[in-house]
Every structure is written in C-alpha cells, then in structure tokens.
Amino acid sequence: xxWADIGEDVCSVSRALSVVGDRWTLLIIRSAFLxxxxxxxxxxxxxxxxxxxxxxxxxxxxxxxxxxxxxxxxPVRYEYRxxxxxxxxxxxxxxxVKWGDKWMAGDGGKPMEYEHKSCGxxxxxxxxxxxxxxxxxxxxxxxxxxxxxxxxxNG
Amino acid sequence: xxWADIGEDVCSVSRALSVVGDRWTLLIIRSAFLxxxxxxxxxxxxxxxxxxxxxxxxxxxxxxxxxxxxxxxxPVRYEYRxxxxxxxxxxxxxxxVKWGDKWMAGDGGKPMEYEHKSCGxxxxxxxxxxxxxxxxxxxxxxxxxxxxxxxxxNG
Numbered sequence: 434x435x436w437a438d439i440g441e442d443v444c445s446v447s448r449a450l451s452v453v454g455d456r457w458t459l460l461i462i463r464s465a466f467l468x469x470x471x472x473x474x475x476x477x478x479x480x481x482x483x484x485x486x487x488x489x490x491x492x493x494x495x496x497x498x499x500x501x502x503x504x505x506x507x508p509v510r511y512e513y514r515x516x517x518x519x520x521x522x523x524x525x526x527x528x529x530v531k532w533g534d535k536w537m538a539g540d541g542g543k544p545m546e547y548e549h550k551s552c553g554x555x556x557x558x559x560x561x562x563x564x565x566x567x568x569x570x571x572x573x574x575x576x577x578x579x580x581x582x583x584x585x586x587n588g
Numbered sequence: 589x590x591w592a593d594i595g596e597d598v599c600s601v602s603r604a605l606s607v608v609g610d611r612w613t614l615l616i617i618r619s620a621f622l623x624x625x626x627x628x629x630x631x632x633x634x635x636x637x638x639x640x641x642x643x644x645x646x647x648x649x650x651x652x653x654x655x656x657x658x659x660x661x662x663p664v665r666y667e668y669r670x671x672x673x674x675x676x677x678x679x680x681x682x683x684x685v686k687w688g689d690k691w692m693a694g695d696g697g698k699p700m701e702y703e704h705k706s707c708g709x710x711x712x713x714x715x716x717x718x719x720x721x722x723x724x725x726x727x728x729x730x731x732x733x734x735x736x737x738x739x740x741x742n743g
Contacts, residue, residue, distance in 0.1 A: 443699045445688025446618045446681060452692070453684075456609030463601045467731060518691050523726040524715040525687060526601060528679040529608075533600025536673050537607070541736030544598045548730040552720035560679040561716045565707035568718075571678040575703040576622060581696030 443581050452496045453522065457481055458489050462498065462519065463526050470512040471504075498522070524558075531557050598736050607651045608677065612636055613644050617653065617674065618681050625667040626659075653677070679713075686712050 453459055457479065464478040476486055490513055493499045498519040501511045515522075534543050534557065549556045560569045567573075578586060608614055612634065619633040631641055645668055648654045653674035656666045670677075689698050689712070704711045715724045722728075733741060 443694075443696070444618075445685045445692065445699055447615060447688075448692035449684040449688035450611045450614055454611030454614065456605045459605055459609065460602060463599075466726060520726055521687055521690065524683040524724070525680065527715060527724070527729075528683050529604040530600045532676055532680060533602075533604035535676065537600065537603035539598075539736060541598075541739050543734035544600055544736045546732050546734040548732060549717045549719065549722075549724070549728060550730055551722060551725075551728045552717060554717070554719040556717050556719055558715045558724045559718045560682060560713045561721075562704045562707060562709070562711050563714045563723075564704065564709040564711055566716075566721060567704075567706060569679070569682070569704070569713045570706075571621060571675055573704060573706045574682075575705055577701050577703060579698035579701040581694060581699045584696050 443585060449525075452493075452498065453525070455489070457485065458493065459526070459529070461486070461489055461493065462515075462522055465499070465513070465515050465519070466523060466526055470514060471510070472513075475513070493519075524560075527558050528560070598740060604680075607648075607653065608680070610644070612640065613648065614681070614684070616641070616644055616648065617670075617677055620654070620668070620670050620674070621678060621681055625669060626665075627668075630668070648674075679715075682713050683715070 453462065460479050461475055464475055467478075469475050469478055472486070472490070475481075475490070476483065479486065481489075490499065490501075494501050494513070497516055499513040500516050502514055504510055504512045530545070538544075546555055547557065548554070561567060562569060608617065615634050616630055619630055622633075624630050624633055627641070627645070630636075630645070631638065634641065636644075645654065645656075649656050649668070652671055654668040655671050657669055659665055659667045685700070693699075701710055702712060703709070716722060717724060
C-alpha cells in the first residue's frame with residue numbers, strides 16, 4: 434500500500450502538521466509550555482516580528498491550540514493560553530527536545546534539564562508501550578490501515 | 589529567566605527544528621518510517637515536485653538524517669536510508685500521529701493502527717518517566733537551566 438493511493442488527507446501526521454508544521458509555530462508552543470502567555474512574552478522569547486507572530490498566534494487560536502483571554506480591561510489586553518488540545522502537544526515538544534539534546538547539542542551540554550516533580554528525579558521522558566511498558570523501538574512497531582483507511586480502500 | 593536573555597541557539601527545540609522544522613521534511617521522514625527509500629517512492633507518497641523533494645532530501649543527507657546509498661550501478665541509482673540519528677526521530681513522528689489521531693481525526697476514525705510486535709498488542713505509545721514509569725503530565729515537569737545555559741548565565 435502506498436500513501437499516494439489513499440490520499441494525503443487520511444494521515445494523522447499530515448493533519449497534525451497542517452496545524453503545527455511550521456518552525457515558528459512549534460517555537461511559540463514551546464514558549465507557552467515554558468510559561469509565556471502574553472504577546473510581548475512570545476515576542477521576547479522568539480524574536481519574531483509583530484506581524485508574523487500575530488499571524489501565527491491568530492492561526493493557533495483559530496486551530497484551538499490557544500484560547501485568547503482578556504486579562505486587563507483598560508487598556509484591553511489579551512493573553513494566549515494553551516487549550517487541552519494545545520497541552521497535548523507536550524509530547525511532540527519533549528521528543529524534539531530529546532532529539533535536539535542528543536544530536537544537536539553543542540560543547541556545553543544540555544540547554545535545559547527536567548525534573549519529574551512527582552518522583553523527584555531529573556529525567557528525560559521515554560516513549561513506551563502502555564501494555565508491556567517496554568521502551569518503543571521503531572523496528573518493533575507494525576503500521577496497519579486503521580478504520581479510515583480501510584473504508585477508503587474498500588470503496 | 590526568559591529565553592530571549594539566553595540566546596535562541598541554546599535551545600534543543602530550536603536546534604532540532606533547524607533540521608526538521610518544515611512540514612515536508614517531517615512528511616518525508618514519516619514516509620521513510622513506512623518503508624520508502626527511493627526518490628520515486630517519496631515522490632509518490634508525498635506528491636512534492638522533483639525539485640523541492642530533491643532539495644529536502646539533499647538537506648536531510650547533509651544533516652545526517654538520511655544516508656544516500658547506491659543500490660544499482662547501470663544506470664546509477666541511489667536510495668535514502670535513515671541513519672541512527674534519523675531513526676531516533678521516530679518518537680517525534682509518533683507523538684504527531686497520536687495528536688493527529690485524537691484531535692484531527694475525521695469521521696472515519698484512525699487512518700492507521702499500530703501493533704507493538706514484541707507484545708502483540710494494538711497500541712499507541714505513551715510518554716513516560718524512565719524512573720517511576722508514570723505517564724508524563726506537563727504539569728509534573730519542571731524545566732531548569734542545564735549545563736549549557738548555566739555557563740551562559742554565569743558569564
């Protein structure tokens with residue numbers, strides 16, 4: 434089975450990337466996980482022009498990754514808060530952190546370290562199987578058509 | 589501490605995105621995990637023009653995500669194989685799949701399903717703590733400056 438036969442749209446990576454498939458968008462989301470909420474905070478973190486940052490924040494609100502919430506009335510000011518949908522992008526950001534730490538680190542070592550507060554250890558998360566709890570090795574994973582693809586293939 | 593104070597470059601997400609921060613690049617890597625190796629296979633999967641696909645594959649070879657290996661001599665033909673560095677992007681792809689499955693699914697359900705061959709279950713991987721084995725909740729993670737940032741902050 435080739436992807437081309439089944440349509441670009443029936444692919445969760447492709448769909449996910451239609452929302453977050455832009456370098457700046459992922460950096461905005463990373464900043465939000467590190468505590469940024471206000472336009473000026475994102476701008477200071479990322480160094481993007483007002484116009485481009487505004488474009489991306491608006492698209493992320495439209496895509497329901499952020500909600501825009503008024504936090505001050507005089508003058509009116511808004512902040513951008515991650516929605517549940519946005520918060521669930523955390524694993525995408527952390528797997529990028531992990532890869533960057535390992536393969537793109539400079540001489541100085543890791544830029545950031547992470548404490549898992551519930552157990553107190555300094556950790557880097559791992560992707561595991563929820564059934565057998567083993568760490569995932571790509572070679573152990575078999576991709577098969579799911580319901581959406583089966584329906585397409587059958588008719 | 590604000591990111592802007594410490595320099596954009598000392599950030600693993602930013603560094604990782606300098607390699608994979610492009611929608612098409614991530615789709616190319618996804619295709620590789622689904623078995624594509626040859627130029628024509630990537631082209632069929634992704635539907636990108638020859639010129640643009642060639643650009644991105646060359647950059648991925650330069651960035652050591654793929655190695656370009658000759659598989660035929662007459663005429664000379666090459667294929668693109670994921671390096672170890674490339675294979676370790678699997679968690680990034682799978683976390684995107686998971687998010688897309690949950691938040692961007694159409695009416696038809698999941699496009700693909702995944703069997704963990706070593707235990708035989710149909711699963712979707714979870715991000716867990718390697719110490720206490722709990723699933724990671726972003727609220728339980730505390731980000732702290734690592735060695736590279738500490739060095740920068742100290743002068």
